[in-house]
Every structure is written in structure tokens, then in C-alpha cells.
Amino acid sequence: MYDLITNRGDIRNDLIELIRCFIDGNDADIKINHTYVQSGNISVYVSVSDKLYKYEYPLCLSTVKTEYARYDLYVNKTSLYRAFSDYFGKRLPWGSLTGIRPTRLAVRLQNSGVKYKDIASELQTEYYVSKSKAELTAEILRVQNSIIADRTALISPQISDLVNLYVHIPFCPTRCAYCSFVSEGVEKKNWLLLPYIDALIKEISYTKELIEKQGKRIFSVYVGGGTPTVLSPELLRKVSAAAYSGDVEYTCEAGRPDTIDNEKLSVLNECGVNRISINPQTLHDATLKRIGRAHTSEQFFRAYQKAAKFGFVKNVDLIAGLTGESPDDFIYTLDNIVALAPENVTVHTLCVKRGSSDSQNEISKNSYAQEMVDYSVRTLKKSGYVPYYLYRQKQMTANLENIGWCKSGFMCVNNISVMEETIPVYACGAGAISKIIAEDGKIQRLANPKDVLLYLDQFYDRMKKKEAFYLTNT
Numbered sequence: 001m002y003d004l005i006t007n008r009g010d011i012r013n014d015l016i017e018l019i020r021c022f023i024d025g026n027d028a029d030i031k032i033n034h035t036y037v038q039s040g041n042i043s044v045y046v047s048v049s050d051k052l053y054k055y056e057y058p059l060c061l062s063t064v065k066t067e068y069a070r071y072d073l074y075v076n077k078t079s080l081y082r083a084f085s086d087y088f089g090k091r092l093p094w095g096s097l098t099g100i101r102p103t104r105l106a107v108r109l110q111n112s113g114v115k116y117k118d119i120a121s122e123l124q125t126e127y128y129v130s131k132s133k134a135e136l137t138a139e140i141l142r143v144q145n146s147i148i149a150d151r152t153a154l155i156s157p158q159i160s161d162l163v164n165l166y167v168h169i170p171f172c173p174t175r176c177a178y179c180s181f182v183s184e185g186v187e188k189k190n191w192l193l194l195p196y197i198d199a200l201i202k203e204i205s206y207t208k209e210l211i212e213k214q215g216k217r218i219f220s221v222y223v224g225g226g227t228p229t230v231l232s233p234e235l236l237r238k239v240s241a242a243a244y245s246g247d248v249e250y251t252c253e254a255g256r257p258d259t260i261d262n263e264k265l266s267v268l269n270e271c272g273v274n275r276i277s278i279n280p281q282t283l284h285d286a287t288l289k290r291i292g293r294a295h296t297s298e299q300f301f302r303a304y305q306k307a308a309k310f311g312f313v314k315n316v317d318l319i320a321g322l323t324g325e326s327p328d329d330f331i332y333t334l335d336n337i338v339a340l341a342p343e344n345v346t347v348h349t350l351c352v353k354r355g356s357s358d359s360q361n362e363i364s365k366n367s368y369a370q371e372m373v374d375y376s377v378r379t380l381k382k383s384g385y386v387p388y389y390l391y392r393q394k395q396m397t398a399n400l401e402n403i404g405w406c407k408s409g410f411m412c413v414n415n416i417s418v419m420e421e422t423i424p425v426y427a428c429g430a431g432a433i434s435k436i437i438a439e440d441g442k443i444q445r446l447a448n449p450k451d452v453l454l455y456l457d458q459f460y461d462r463m464k465k466k467e468a469f470y471l472t473n474t
């Protein structure tokens with residue numbers, strides 16, 4: 001437990017986010033006092049229990065509001081990090097960074113004049129990021145720079161004309177223990193499928209008309225969830241055909257291996273889907289059972305082989321730090337996935353968010369997560385994969401990250417543009433979040449209701465709001 005007193009209530013949540021990376025619920029009561037003083041320069045005082053720290057910074061010279069706010073957050077979080085790091089004798093892999101996209105910071109540093117070769121050292125000295133994470137971030141920045149330039153140039157000379165189309169299927173066969181996404185167990189909600197898909201198809205067609213009316217072009221399509229392949233072949237065909245947008249990257253999540261068969265794969269293939277994601281998460285049946293997934297590792301291998309015959313570009317998602325797994329368990333899973341040589345491998349770190357059943361069970365965090373992630377970095381690099389996108393979430397085990405890896409030439413451009421928020425998203429379905437990017441880089445969001453019944457009930461009002469959102473903001 002901790003008790004935070006600060007004279008900066010406006011950034012209290014940011015400070016708490018960093019404090020939580022050092023203190024968990026089992027620590028003894030700790031009193032933290034944070035005081036920000038601005039006069040001829042900036043002084044930040046941090047006391048942790050009976051130890052007092054003082055840090056000095058020059059004033060921010062920028063008159064740009066966003067830059068001022070960033071610097072303000074930087075001095076306060078850096079001070080807190082330095083004090084905590086000393087007090088607990090502990091360094092965090094991502095240093096003082098608590099945001100979800102370290103690569104965004106790397107882009108900003110590059111845009112502000114830091115040379116590419118100095119990005120990693122800047123992350124280490126200014127933000128206390130570990131050497132390995134700083135170098136990983138710089139590597140991803142290099143890969144992203146080249147892809148974005150290549151792919152956008154192929155489709156349109158004007159990036160501002162491009163949009164991503166996202167379609168959400170909020171149903172899964174069962175619910176994973178760590179899940180906090182917008183997803184319903186399909187068995188109990190079967191009766192909602194037909195009306196939901198009908199409404200969704202209307203929204204997709206309406207959204208595509210809007211995109212056309214605005215003179216924009218679809219850059220990539222992503223059908224996600226949930227588990228889109230939980231739909232029957234007929235419904236899957238309807239959705240996939242509606243979302244088809246010509247010769248662009250078109251991904252469908254086929255996350256649960258037990259929802260995939262030849263008929264559905266054939267539907268996806270006929271409807272123009274060119275990438276799918278099949279996600280075992282682990283190849284240990286006991287873990288799969290424990291985390292609430294109703295499939296076996298054997299089903300994963302069968303589904304994977306079937307998908308390979310259709311020629312899809314394949315992604316495989318894995319999770320490091322699953323409760324009860326040892327480093328050897330993770331090594332077994334990763335080695336066997338690498339042996340299959342999928343074009344993409346995404347290594348997530350377990351993240352137990354509020355709203356998941358695991359969060360209620362207060363599962364113990366896996367203390368080997370760092371070791372597992374380190375192994376995945378070494379092995380995937382050695383096997384010819386490059387890291388191409390990275391993001392973090394709150395409450396990730398060991399404050400780690402998720403990394404997307406690919407074989408050269410097989411990057412999922414949707415993943416990059418969505419994670420880095422470089423292209424607007426026109427999103428359809430319950431809980432789907434549309435995003436537009438203003439000229440100053442600020443993101444505006446419009447969310448559909450998460451609840452499927454509410455989504456259906458408010459459908460026409462929401463469509464009007466959606467039109468107004470896009471027409472007035474773009």
C-alpha cells in the first residue's frame with residue numbers, strides 16, 4: 001500500500017501509474033510526498049518514507065502547449081523514477097516510461113533533431129530505459145520508417161487520404177481468464193448473432209460510402225474481435241464480403257484454433273482475406289485449460305496446417321508469463337512455433353486487467369516473464385525475424401511489452417499504423433473505436449456502445465453521430 005501526497009493533482013494519475021511499477025499490494029505502507037516548485041528554475045522534491053530527494057531542471061523554453069505539457073510530465077516522472085529507483089534499489093526495463101508506445105517517443109526524438117544513431121542512448125540517459133529495450137525500440141523505428149515509406153507510396157502519394165477499416169466481432173467460443181476485451185461467450189449469446197451481423201453489414205456499407213464520399217482510400221482492412229471465425233461459414237462470408245476493399249492488406253483474426261475448418265478458410269480466401277492470425281498462446285494443454293481456452297495444442301497444429309494450404313500470410317500470437325508456466329514451458333512453445341516458420345509471431349506479455357476473471361482471482365504474477373521475453377528476442381532474431389511494432393499496456397507482468405515480429409517483407413502494415421496512430425481508423429461494430437488524427441497529431445475517438453444490445457438499439461442515432469464525427473473533423 002502507499003499514500004501519495006502531491007501538489008500536482010492534475011498529473012496524479014500519471015504519477016500513480018509509475019508508482020505502481022515499483023510498489024505492489026504486498027509492500028508495507030509507504031508514504032510518498034511529491035512537490036513541484038517553479039521559480040527561476042524547476043525543483044521537484046520527492047520523499048519516500050523518511051528519505052528526501054531533490055532534483056533541479058531548467059525551465060521549459062517552448063511556448064507550444066503540447067511541448068510544455070510533455071516537459072512538465074517528463075521532469076515530474078523522471079524525479080519520481082530516480083527517487084524510487086534509489087529507494088528500492090531497482091531499475092525498470094522501460095525506465096520512467098509508462099506510456100503504451102515507446103516507439104512514438106523515438107519518432108518524436110527523431111523529429112526533434114536527434115540523429116537515428118543517438119536514439120537508443122537518448123532513451124537510456126534521459127528516460128532510464130535499459131540498453132536492450134532502448135536498442136529494440138531504435139531497431140523497430142528503423143524497420144517502421146522503411147515500411148511506412150514504401151507501402152504508403154505504393155498505394156497513394158498522399159498519406160492523409162488513407163484510412164484503415166476495422167470490423168469488430170465481439171464473440172468468442174469461451175472467455176479467456178485474462179480477457180478484458182469486448183467479447184461475449186458465443187453459446188449464451190447465439191441468438192444475438194443474426195441481428196448483430198445484419199446491423200454490422202449495414203454499418204460497414206455505410207462507412208465505406210462515407211469513405212468514398214470523403215474522397216479517401218482504404219489502406220488496410222482488419223476484421224478482429226473477439227474471434228471472427230466463431231461465426232458460421234454463412235455469416236463469416238457475409239461479413240468478409242462486406243469488408244472486402246480491393247487489393248489491400250486484408251486480415252482476419254482466426255484466434256481460436258477450434259473455430260477454424262476448411263470451409264471457413266475457403267470462405268476467407270474467396271472473400272479476399274490475405275492474412276490470418278491463429279493464436280495458440282501456449283502449446284501446453286494444461287495451461288490452455290487453466291486459462292479457459294477450449295482447444296488443445298494439437299488443434300492448433302491442425303488449424304495451422306490447413307491455413308498454410310490456402311496460402312494466407314500467417315501470424316501466431318504467444319503469451320509470455322502465463323500463470324504456472326516455467327521458462328522451459330515457454331521455450332518449448334516458442335521453439336515449436338519457430339519450427340513452423342510462420343511469417344509473423346507476436347509475443348505478448350501477460351496483462352491481467354480489471355474486468356478479467358484472473359484479476360478477481362488475484363493470480364500471482366509470473367516472475368519468469370522477463371526471462372521468457374529475453375529468450376524470445378534472442379531466438380526470433382536468430383531465426384531471421386525482425387521486430388516491427390511494439391506496444392505496452394497497463395498492468396503488464398514485470399512492466400514489459402508486446403512485440404510483433406516478422407520475416408522480411410511480411411509486416412502487417414495495419415498493426416503499425418494502428419499502434420503508431422498514423423492513419424485514421426473507420427471502425428464498425430459493438431465496442432469498435434473510430435479514430436481520426438488532427439493536423440497537430442491529436443487523436444479524437446468515437447466509440448460504439450460495447451454492449452451488443454445497446455449497439456443494436458442505438459444503431460441509427462450512432463450512424464448519424466459517426467457521420468458528423470468524420471465530416472466535421474476531417
Ligand code: SF4
Pocket residue numbers: 171172174175176178179180181182183225226227255256
Ligand atoms: S480470444 Fe481474445 S477476445 Fe476472446 S476471450 Fe480470449 S482474449 Fe478475449
